[in-house]
Amino acid sequence: MGKYNFDEPVGRRGTASVKWDEFESDALPMWVADMDFKAAPAILDALRKRLDHGVFGYELVPQSYYDAVSSWFSRRHGWKGITREHLIYTTGVIAAYSACIKAMSRPGDNVIVQTPCYNAFFPAIRNNGCRDLHNPLVYKEGRYSIDFEDLERKAADPKTTVLLLCNPHNPAGRVWTREELVRIGEICVRNGVFVIADEIHCELTYPGHDYTPFATLPEEIVRHSASCISPTKAFNIAGIQIANIFAADPDVLRRIDRAINDNECCDVNVFGCTALEAAYDQSEDWLDELRAYLYENYLTVKRFLSKQLPWVTALPLEGTYLMWLDCRAALHEGEALEGFSARFADHLRYNAKLVLSTGTIYGPEAEGFERLNIACPRAMILEGMKRLKQGFETY
Numbered sequence: 001m002g003k004y005n006f007d008e009p010v011g012r013r014g015t016a017s018v019k020w021d022e023f024e025s026d027a028l029p030m031w032v033a034d035m036d037f038k039a040a041p042a043i044l045d046a047l048r049k050r051l052d053h054g055v056f057g058y059e060l061v062p063q064s065y066y067d068a069v070s071s072w073f074s075r076r077h078g079w080k081g082i083t084r085e086h087l088i089y090t091t092g093v094i095a096a097y098s099a100c101i102k103a104m105s106r107p108g109d110n111v112i113v114q115t116p117c118y119n120a121f122f123p124a125i126r127n128n129g130c131r132d133l134h135n136p137l138v139y140k141e142g143r144y145s146i147d148f149e150d151l152e153r154k155a156a157d158p159k160t161t162v163l164l165l166c167n168p169h170n171p172a173g174r175v176w177t178r179e180e181l182v183r184i185g186e187i188c189v190r191n192g193v194f195v196i197a198d199e200i201h202c203e204l205t206y207p208g209h210d211y212t213p214f215a216t217l218p219e220e221i222v223r224h225s226a227s228c229i230s231p232t233k234a235f236n237i238a239g240i241q242i243a244n245i246f247a248a249d250p251d252v253l254r255r256i257d258r259a260i261n262d263n264e265c266c267d268v269n270v271f272g273c274t275a276l277e278a279a280y281d282q283s284e285d286w287l288d289e290l291r292a293y294l295y296e297n298y299l300t301v302k303r304f305l306s307k308q309l310p311w312v313t314a315l316p317l318e319g320t321y322l323m324w325l326d327c328r329a330a331l332h333e334g335e336a337l338e339g340f341s342a343r344f345a346d347h348l349r350y351n352a353k354l355v356l357s358t359g360t361i362y363g364p365e366a367e368g369f370e371r372l373n374i375a376c377p378r379a380m381i382l383e384g385m386k387r388l389k390q391g392f393e394t395y
């Protein structure tokens with residue numbers, strides 16, 4: 001056993017948790033993207049110390065905050081040279097990419113998304129007066145890839161100004177390779193399309209699939225991009241809400257800074273800064289153990305499905321703790337595919353007492369799929385699998 005005990009159950013019901021308190025109290029929640037583990041001890045200690053100070057006035061984000069970000073990405077991911085001049089802090093990654101869209105597009109423009117994609121991409125695009133233009137991922141032989149010809153066509157539309165990229169990809173589970181990212185970057189540069197890279201899941205990758213920061217691609221591509229990064233997913237501090245935007249080009253950064261100010265989300269809370277520093281500076285060994293634990297959870301689900309539910313296809317999980325399940329085998333003969341994701345998710349919720357995320361909230365292309373969050377103690381994974389099987393058998 002490692003130093004940290006991820007098997008330990010932590011009761012979350014009745015703690016005003018979105019994941020646990022939104023639905024029926026006997027339903028097992030394996031949906032929204034947070035984890036059922038306590039944060040790393042170093043983060044808890046740092047927060048306690050900050051709390052004990054007792055004064056929570058406005059935060060002047062310290063140099064040590066920027067140093068923590070810079071040092072982390074340099075030593076962990078080979079992304080060198082981040083300084084405070086490249087960064088804008090804000091209250092979360094949604095606030096971050098929304099401001100980037102506002103800065104880099106005009107109302108009426110197209111923003112490309114690679115569907116199925118994170119559901120909160122859609123409102124951010126529409127709230128900025130833009131239109132989401134889908135470059136659907138290609139699902140072939142149980143794996144997703146990018147349709148580059150379609151991307152080129154959509155990037156060439158004069159109304160297209162932004163691509164909102166997700167790497168690692170939620171919910172497809174892909175970690176884009178450097179080659180794929182360069183190809184995306186080249187298409188976007190060629191067509192004057194700005195790339196916003198949402199890299200919130202970047203720490204959670206599995207053997208053989210390393211995260212490539214978009215900002216480590218060739219310079220010309222990087223100048224046409226901004227990256228949104230945060231420790232909140234990997235260190236399970238999403239409710240504390242802190243994120244950073246990186247841009248290499250000072251003009252781009254100025255535009256984004258203006259948008260962050262226009263949106264009035266340019267202040268962060270004192271706990272966010274404290275938690276970020278403790279995560280990046282003192283919690284690396286915790287993260288490594290967590291990654292191994294999550295990978296074992298993934299293998300546990302795969303083993304269960306292949307033995308007990310072989311007709312469900314779980315896509316290979318290269319990154320994130322969000323598994324993507326092709327459930328179309330549950331369709332009855334003659335049943336319409338349209339609306340199936342929602343019907344099946346409802347059935348699981350009400351009859352098998354298991355809450356998954358309905359596939360089609362990630363785009364109409366996802367009909368037939370559901371998303372499963374595996375960031376919980378292993379015993380809960382096994383319980384979830386039991387309920388999933390029951391759900392399949394009773395549909």
Ligand SMILES: Cc1ncc(COP(=O)(O)O)c(C=O)c1O
Nearest residue numbers: 033092093094095118170198200
């Ligand atoms: C791809 C992606 N981006 C952003 C977010 C939300 O980020 P935040 O809570 O920092 O706004 C999530 C949460 O699940 C996500 O999966």
